[in-house]
Amino acid sequence: MTVTDTSASTVTERTADKPLGHGPDAVRRPFRWPALLTDNGRGIAYGGDYNPDQWPEDVWDDDVRLMVKAGVNTVALAIFSWDRIQPTEDTWDFDWLDRIIDKLGRAGIAVDLASATAAAPLWLYEKHPEVLPIERNGDVVNAGSRQSWRPTSPVFREYALDLCRRLAEHYKDNPYVTAWHMNNEYGWNNRHDYSDDSLREFRRWCERKYGTIDALNEAWGTAFWSQHVNSFDEVLLPRHMGGDSMVNPGQMLDYERFGSDCLKEFYKAERDAIEAICPGKPFTTNFMVSTDQCCMDYADWSDDVDFVSNDHYFTAGRDHLDELACSDSLVSGFAQRRPWYLMEHSTSAVQWKPLNSRKRHGQLVRDALAHVALGSDAICFFQWRQSRSGAECFHSAMLPHAGEDSAVYREVCELGGMLRTLSDAGVQGSEVRRSRTAILFDADCEWMTRCETLPSMKLNHWHDVRDWYYAFLDAGVRADVVPLRADWSEYDTIVMPTMINLSEFACDRVRGYVRDGGRVVIGYATGLMDETFHTALGGYPGMLRDVAGVRAEEFNILGPVDGDPDTVGLSSGAIARLWANVVTSVADSAAVLATYEGADAEEWELDGVPALVRNAYGDGEAYYVGCDLDRKALGDFVRGYLAGAGAAEVAAADAAILHTVRETANVCFDFYLPRGKEDVTLESVPGDVIIAHRCEPNGNGGYTLHRNATLITRTTK
Incomplete structure (x- = not known):
C-alpha cells in the first residue's frame, strides 16, 4: 500500500501564539522549553518521576548508573517530598536533595524540580485541619492521600x-535544575470543594464575573423554583440538597x-512565588488529558504555562493507539502545535x-x-x-521489581537509544x-x-469527540x-460534536467561517442552549439553526424501554442510537441526505423524517447529523461526504495506518504506526529510514x- 498524505500544508513563520483563556484580558506566556545538559541544551527529553527519598541512599548511585545506561537525560524530582524537605514546622532539610541533584547533574541528567506541594506533611493537617476539603454532602476529605x-x-x-x-532561594543558581514542575496533577483529589473557604471565594468569583446581582439572577434563571438571590452574600455552592434534588444547571456550570x-x-x-526569585527557568504543571478525563479548562490553563505537559495512561484493547492519538491531538491543540x-505514562500496567x-x-x-x-518532545x-x-x-516503572535483568528495563534502554537517534x-x-479537519473541544x-x-x-461531549476522531481514522x-x-x-x-452550550460569540x-467557504458538521445535540444554559427558542438546534x-x-x-424500539434505522443503512431529533x-x-425509515421509525412516528441534511450557507456548507450514529456509520459518513475526492479508493489501505508528519522549514519526518494486529505492507516510503x-x-x-511497529523516515524538502 501507499499511504496518502491527507494533511494540510506546511510550516509558516511563527508569530506569537494567540491566548486560549476564557477571559477578555487573556494573555499567553511566551513558549519556553527546558534545556537538557547536553552541549547545546537540545534533544528529546527522556526519563521520569524519580523518588530517591523512598529508598536508602546507598541505592542512589546504582540508580544513576542505570539511568545513564538507559539514556535517561532528565528526571522530575521531589514531587511528593514536602515532609522530607520540612520534617516539622520549624525544621528544613535540603541536604539530601542537594546530594541527589548533584549526582544526577554530574551524570548529565537534568532536573525538573517540583514545588513539592501536591502532598502536604501530616503535621500540617494535624495543626490545621481547617485546610482539609469538604465533600458535597459535608464529609471531610481526610489526610493520608494526595491533595487533601x-x-x-x-x-x-x-x-x-x-x-x-x-x-x-536554595536552587535559583543550581545549573542542574533546568525547569520547575508546579505541584502535580492539580485537581486530582480536590477538584470540587464545598468548604466555607470555597463558598467565600465562589461568591467573590461570581461578583467579578457578573458585576451585579441582577445579571447573576438572569444568567442562572433564578425565577425557577424561587431561587432569586438578593446579594452575592446569598450565593450558595451546589451542595447536597437531597437524594432526588436537581441542581440549578447555570449554577452548576459556574x-x-x-x-x-x-x-x-x-x-x-x-x-509567581518561585519566578520572583528564579525567573530564568521555564514553568509547567502536568495536565490530565485522556479520553476518560479532562477535568480542567486546560485551554485556559495553557496560557499560563511556559510549555504544555500531560500525563497519559493507555486504554487497553482495540483502541489503545487510537485513544492515545486522540488525547495527544487535544494536548497538541492546547500547545497550539508547539x-x-x-x-507521565506507564511502561506497562x-x-x-x-x-x-x-x-x-x-x-x-x-x-x-x-x-x-x-x-511530544519529552x-x-x-x-x-x-x-x-x-x-x-x-x-509499573522504568526499573521494575525484577531489576536490571528484566524485559521492561531492556526495552527502556532500547527506547533510550531510539530517542537519541x-x-x-x-x-x-x-x-x-x-x-x-478540526474536531472542536470545549471544557464548558x-x-x-x-x-x-x-x-x-x-451525553458525553469528549467521548463524541473521540468517536468522530476514530471515524476519521477508520476512513x-x-x-x-x-x-x-x-x-x-x-x-x-x-x-x-455534542457542543450543547455555545455562546453567541462562538456561533x-x-x-463567519462557513460564510467564507468553510464546512461545518453540526452534531445532534449541538447548539441547544447558550453559555448560561438558556435554551435557544424557535426550534433546535437553536443557536445554529x-x-x-x-x-x-x-x-x-x-433506550432500553420495554415494548419500544431502542434504535431507529436510516435510509442510508445507518442505525440511530440514544437520540434522534424530530x-x-x-x-x-438544504438537501436531505437520509431519513429515518423502517418499522422502528414508524413506531416512533419518525418514518420519512430528515436525519442527515446538507445546507448551503454563504460560500460554504453545513452538514447536520440529527442523531447519534455508531462508529461504523460515522466512518461511512466521513468517507461519503468529508474525506475528499478519491477517499473511498484509498480508505481501506490508509485506515490500517496512523500516519503523521512532523516538520521544520527544511525537513519532514513521517511516522507510520499500524492500528491493528495484522501486518501492514508499505509499497514505498519517502526519505531515509531512521527508525524501523x-x-x-x-x-x-x-x-x-508488524503489530505495534513504528517506521520513521526523514526527508529533506
Missing part, C-alpha cells in the same frame, strides 16, 4: 508559598468554571484501574514513539524505580503538520453534558482535535510493519 487541601484555604496557601520561596479557575490561581501563586511534554492490563508485543516503545509522532514515565511499598507499588536527526523542535460543553437535567444523561484520514477558542479558520472542515465565529438549515421540535430519546422542516437551501521498530524491508523499497 483546599485551594481556597489562606492557611494552606501561606505554608505552600513559604515552601516555594525556600526552594527557589461552579465547574470556578473550580478550574481557583486551582489555576493557586498554581499561578506558586509559580512541542509538548509527556510528563498501572494499579488503579478496574482491569490493569500490561503492555506487550513492543507496546512500550510503540506508545512512546506514537507520542513523539503526535508532537518521553517520561511514572516512575524511574518501581516502589517497594505504598499505594503505587504495583504501578531521533534527537540526532533533528526531530526535537519540529511541529506536527496540521490536518484538514464537556461539563455541561454531565448535567443531570438534560434530555439524556448519557483513512486524520483529524486534529482543537479547542473551541483556538483559531480554526484555516481548516477545510470543522466538526462540532458568530462559525457563521440558520447554519444547519433545519428546524427540529422534539428529541426522540432511545426535524419538522428544512430550508430551501518491528519492521522488515520487503526488498521492493517498501517495508512490512
